[in-house]
Amino acid sequence: MKFNLQMFAVPFRRVSKTAKRQRRTHLKKDAPTVTTCKQCGAPIAPHRACTKCGYYKGKEVIKTKEEN
């Protein structure tokens, strides 16, 4: 097992580019979770009202411009 725990601040020139890059391989931004609206099928963020039809949990909770 490789012991590379950084216990205190290390000047950046003391950490090689390779060590820095190897450490940062685990720092990734993951893709946002997308679900589909049960009302209209549009891709929406979970636990949020649909921006297309304004429905959440089978009820219309916000008025959208398209309906008016």
Ligand SMILES: [Zn+2]
């Ligand atoms: Zn919808």
